[in-house]
Amino acid sequence: MHEASIALSLIAVATETMLEHGGGRVSALTVRIGQWSAVVPEALQAAFPAAAEGTPLEGACLSIVFVPGVGDCPTHGPVELELRRGLRCPVCDLPTPTLLQGDELELDELELD
Numbered sequence: 001m002h003e004a005s006i007a008l009s010l011i012a013v014a015t016e017t018m019l020e021h022g023g024g025r026v027s028a029l030t031v032r033i034g035q036w037s038a039v040v041p042e043a044l045q046a047a048f049p050a051a052a053e054g055t056p057l058e059g060a061c062l063s064i065v066f067v068p069g070v071g072d073c074p075t076h077g078p079v080e081l082e083l084r085r086g087l088r089c090p091v092c093d094l095p096t097p098t099l100l101q102g103d104e105l106e107l108d109e110l111e112l113d
């Protein structure tokens with residue numbers, strides 16, 4: 001239940017942010033999930049309602065923004081990676097050891113009531 005613990009930590013971060021803004025309830029939140037973050041968006045969506053029960057996020061609408069993996073090819077610069085090929089440039093097949101984006105798991109937006 002990897003995604004359940006992720007849902008709980010997102011709720012903790014969202015609650016903290018909400019308190020900083022003096023809000024009483026979160027009505028919607030957007031989370032950015034990288035293709036390479038090993039988080040399954042569907043599983044997170046499924047785990048969220050139960051995790052949010054009894055918190056200021058109960059009943060909040062969870063939106064997930066999927067972020068594709070982008071690697072840094074020595075020849076081609078930033079290239080969009082294909083998960084099944086691993087960290088390799090899809091054009092020239094050179095290794096792209098630096099992941100520029102795609103491993104994020106972060107709270108992007110909060111809507112407060």
Ligand SMILES: [Zn+2]
Nearest residue numbers: 073076089092
């Ligand atoms: Zn390349």
